[in-house]
Amino acid sequence: MPGVINATNDFVVKFANVNGSGSASANQLFAKSILRMGIPIASRNIFPSNIQGLPTWFEVRVSGEGHLGRRGGVDLMVAMNPQTWDRDVAEIDAGGYLFYDSTRPLPRSRFREDINVIGVPLTEMCNAAYTDARQRQLFKNIMYVGALSALLQIDPGVVETLLSEAYKGKEKLAKSNRDAFHMGRDWALANLACPLGLRLERADKVGERIYVDGNSAAGLGAVYGGATVCAWYPITPSTSLAEGFEKYCRRFRTEPDTGKKRYAIVQAEDELASIGIVIGAAWNGARAFTATSGPGISLMQEFVGLSYFAEIPSVIFDVQRAGPSTGMPTRTQQSDVLAAAYASHGDTKHIVLFPEDPNECFQFGADAFDIADRFQQPVFVLLDLDIGMNDWLCEPFAWDDNRRMDRGKVMTAEELEAGKVFGRYLDADGDGIPYRTYPGTHPNKGAFFTRGTSRDRFAKYTEVGAAYVDNMQRLLQKFETAKGVVPHPILRRAAEPTRVGVIYYGSSSAAMQEALTALEAEGIQVDALRIRAFPFHRDVDAFIAEHDTVFVVEQNRDAQLRTLIMNECSIAPQQLIPVLHYDGTPITARFIRAAIGDKVLANKVLPFAGAAAE
Amino acid sequence: MSFLPKPKLHHPRLPVNALGFTRRDYEGAISTLCAGCGHDSISAAIIQACFELDIEPHRVAKMSGIGCSSKTPDYFLGASHGFNSVHGRMPSVLTGANLANRELLYLGVSGDGDSASIGFGQFAHSIRRGVNMTYIVENNGVYGLTKGQFSATSDKGSKAKKGAINTDEAIDLIGIALQLGATYVGRSFSGDKDQLVPLIKGAMRHDGPAFIDCISPCVAFNNHEGSTKSYDFVREHNEAMNHLDVIIGRNPITADYAPGEVRDVQQHDGSVLRLRKLHAEYDPTDRVGAMHHLHERKAAGEIVTGLLYIEPDPQDLHANLGTVARPLNRLGDAALVPGAAALEKLNASLR
Known part of the structure; x- marks a missing residue:
């Protein structure tokens, strides 16, 4: 008998799907229904550079404690992709659960002895209920959500409400989705031991928070920041930022009587033209921006130097992905820090903002335009794929109606x-x-x-x-x-005075918070400083000066922020210890805790001892 | 180049235009180009055209890239904002400027290196996007500032000053502009002011992408025997399709033309382009015909000049995008920022 993981409101569910199979909306439904039960979640898409056919995963971390970073490990695998079956099965923690479509019998050898297997004959049920091939595929997804609702104790009322909201005015569609959901749910209730050791309990831990992706939030920020010209060239993972801007412009910037637009969006022929259009528009007094990723930043170098030297405001959203070169286009990294800070030939330095989540993507997305106008130079807003393309639970967007654009x-x-x-x-x-x-x-x-x-x-x-x-x-x-x-850095003091500090930024924030909590529980006191912008505020120098050991946590190989700090604040290399995670997956609390905790406990804090990726 | 400072005083009875400006008010800094450079004649033609059109100098934005030609915006319209951007990228900078304020006149000046080589893509895309602009390429078939390399508009078989023969096919920017939807297309020669000034005037009154390829001999590196962009060669092979007069409401031209030789084309802004036709069969509103004629004459070794194509009622990028009439750079917080209440509603939809 395998062991059994028992956990309430604290586990990881991973869905293994095939790209283009319509699983995304079912998985969203699953995630949102947990949120609506007042339980915080962190969800992440793990997807290939492909439109149809290749494997794609969706990971939901349920965390009653509110930890929003990636945890690592899988408690329940919903294995819907035969292509990746073996690695998916292998990834489940011992005592965890495997949920699969049991229509076709599989030999014992394809399973593991130390996990709990839950088979639901999804295909068989779909084939019995539907004749249309597309329907069979789509409703199979909703059906597994139904089965999971029974297994994990998701409130079916919440799911029904979400379906009614999603198919508002399309009652027929809402009903067929509801039916599929209940078909899965009823089968599970009748045939399986429900609930599992993993279960959900209503809580009140979500509050006013919203669930949104950073790219949409940044696009919305550009609307509130008064941007009127957007020029861009499609590139993963930044495309949805320009699309978000367009979506919100259509809603908020269309003249009601004429239908005319108070904005202009040009999908340019390349990144050079994109930034050229931005600079031309800003030179002529409009607020303008482009959205791109690393390869686009490389292409824009010459124009960025012009923007700096001729002193023309420009706003560049860089949704970072794993480089160099084409790198891993659908994986995350924080590896454009130096490329942005010192972009272009000659002596240049630029303002760079590091949002931690979609809320700050919105805030900085708007602020960037004031800053660019005020200083008449390029402003980079560095998102990354993890914040940009995933939905995050974050504080609601806020706006002061007394605020006016600062045109400098x-x-x-x-x-x-x-x-x-x-x-x-x-x-x-x-x-x-x-x-x-x-x-x-x-x-x-x-x-x-x-x-x-x-x-x-x-x-x-x-x-x-x-x-x-x-x-x-x-x-x-x-x-x-x-x-x-x-934006000034934000300091989080440890419970007790300490000579150990950590500097971090951007999307590492959620994992960092969790790691700090864990370290504190182990009695390791660490002060933490979240850097939100370059040039560095004097608080950064002060923070380093008052700690003997300062870790710098980053998601790149070469410790780019550490290099920037050493160079700009004249810090000796041995004072800053890199903690580096760069395999393309989002950094985890487990990783940070291990990297910092082990070094502090062993009391052998050495420079250049960057931990390898997980 | 001239080293004498330009006197600011001018003759009290220098003619003034309808706005009270003299021709001198349209001048810029002293040119630093070589004496006899064709580009200076084009600057003079731009000055003349703006003077005759009664344009307020500060309502023009002059944009350029890098190269000898791109330096010239400093030498005309000193009261206009100018932007000498980066090599080959004038079209995108101009496009952005135009999006920000649709009320100014946009004059893009470029060269053959700037537009046919490094900036070929931006040239093409600004034309196909329909940016409302006058785009002049000062085409000398050579890299002047770097001392005499062939450019992409150098004709195959033409000879460099040091004797090398160009083996690459030439890019004909006129042909490309026609194909990509420019709505006003002309070619001229810097040595033919009578043809060039009205061609620029017509372009500046045109509400769409107006492209002029102006052959402009480089006296330093491309004016020798064997060059196909020298003064002598162009004069010998110039095949003008028409001569143009631009007639704006208040100053009708009443010269007598023989019947059948004149064709009037009215532009969207009311101005009339009066074409004295030199080729009876040539129809400047027929894009396909223009392309055909261009290739045919080229094969015969002629350089076709004049107004080659005009769409009298063009549509520009702003019309394509559906932007508001008021320039985007004049929209304030009230027009642009949706406010806290809208945000609260949005928050509610994200829970």
Whole structure:
């Protein structure tokens, strides 16, 4: 007899499906029904670069404690893909459960002795109930949700409500889905021992939180940030960001009487044209952005330098994926940190924002436009596939109606007319930020020639060394000013004073929170600083100074943020210990806890001892 | 290049246009190009065209890429904003600028290296997208700033200054522009101001992608015997289809033409393009015919010039996208930001 995992509101269910089989909506239904029972979940799609036929997985971590990072391990595998059967079966934790379609008998050798097997003859039931091939496929998915609802104690009322919401106004469809759901549920209740050791209990742990993906949230942020021009080129995993912007623009920016659009979206011929359109639009006074991923960042390098040197605002959302080159297009990483921070040839540095979840994707998505206008330079918003393409449970979006767009230093026709001195690259206020004018502002004042070549404070071409240096120094001054304005880092103090610290950022946040809790439970005290932007706020220097040992947790091979900190804050390499996870799967709390905990306990904290990927 | 500073004073009785501007008000900084460069004649033609069209200089945005031609926007319309962007990427920057404010006039100046080589893709896509602009390629068939390499518009068999023969096929930008849907297509020669000025005027009054290929000899690297972009060669092989007058409401041209030689085409903005036809059978509103004629004359060794094609009622990118009439760069918070209440509703749908 195999052992049995018993857990309430704390387990991992993984669905193994075939891409394009219609499983996504059934899996969403499963995930959302748990949320509606007031139980937090973290869900992740694991999918190939393919439209139809290849394997795809959907992982749901149920966590009454509210842990939203990937946990690792599988308690219940819903194995619907014969192609991946063996590896799926192998992945189940001992004492865990295997749910499968038992229509076709499988030899004993295809199973394991140490797991609990649950067979449901899904295909047989579908073939009996439906004649249409497509229906057989689609309703099989809903049917397994029905069976799982009995096995895990999902409230059937919640599922019915979700189905009515999904098929609002299409009662026929809602009914056939309900029927399929109950067919699966009733069969399980009649034929299986329900519930399993894994079960759900209603809770009140979700609250006001919303369940949304980071790309949609960032696209919505761009709408609230006042972006009117979006130019982009399709690339995984950023495509749904531009599509999200379009969806929300259609809803919020269509003129009710004329149907005309208060936005322009161009699907450009490549990433070069995308960023070129963004720069042209921003030069002319519109807020503009592009959405891309690593390969697009590589292609945009020259234009990014122009945006920096000619001082034209631009907003670039980079939904990072595993590189280099084409890398793993559908796997996550945080490996564009340096490529973004120092993009383009010559001496350049750029503002980079690191959202931790969809809520911050929205916030930073809007803030990026104020920051870009204020500093007249590129602003990168670094999402990654894990935040961008997965639905996350996060705080609801919030907006202050008193907020107004901060267009930065733009000289008006009235100011020019009144005789205010205009030097396009003149540091009039001592903060390094010059004034600009929009084209067409005034008949004979304020026009200037924008160029990527060197020029003096009044935008006149020059190759005089002193004028060039003067301009380059002002750009540094501007970057210094930005330190105080970009989102500040967030400090989480350990329960007791400690000399051990950890720095982390972006989508590692959820796993980090969980790891910190676990470390604390083991008596390991760690202060944690979440970096939210580059250039680094002075709190980063202070945090490193007050700890003997500082771990830097990242999802890339080369410890890119650590390099950036060492370089920009003049930190000796041995002070920063990399904790690196870069196999393309999202980092887990188990991994972080092990990497930090083992080193601290063994008291042999060494530099360069980056742990390998899990 | 000239090293004398340009005097700011001008003759008190210099003619003024309807807005009270003199021709000098449309000038820019002093050119740094070689003396005799065809590009300077094109700058002069742009100045003349804008002066004659009574354009407010600050309502023009002049955009360029990199190269000798792309430096020229500094040398005309000093009261306009200019943007010397990166090599081959003027079309995308212009497209973005146009999306931000549909009310300005967009003048893109490029060269054959900029548009036919590194920027061939952007040239093509800006045309097919229907960006409302005047796009002039100052075509000298050579890389001037880097001292004399062949460009992609160099004719096969033409000879470089140092004697090398070009073995690659030439790209004819006019042919590409016609194929990709430009709605105003002309070719001219920097040495033919009478033809070029009205061609630019017509383009600037055109509400769609207007493309002009202007052959502009490079006196330093491509004006020798064996070159097919030299002053002498172009003068000898120039086959003008028509001569153009642009007639705007208040100044009708009443010159006498023999019947049958004149064709009037009215543009969307009301201006009339009066074409003095030099080829009786040539119809400039027939895109397919224009393409056919272009290839036919090319095979005969002629360089076809004039207004080759015009769509009198074009549709531009803004119309395609359905954007509002008000320029996007003038929309404020109220028009753009949906607000907290809308967000709360959205939150509710995500639970």
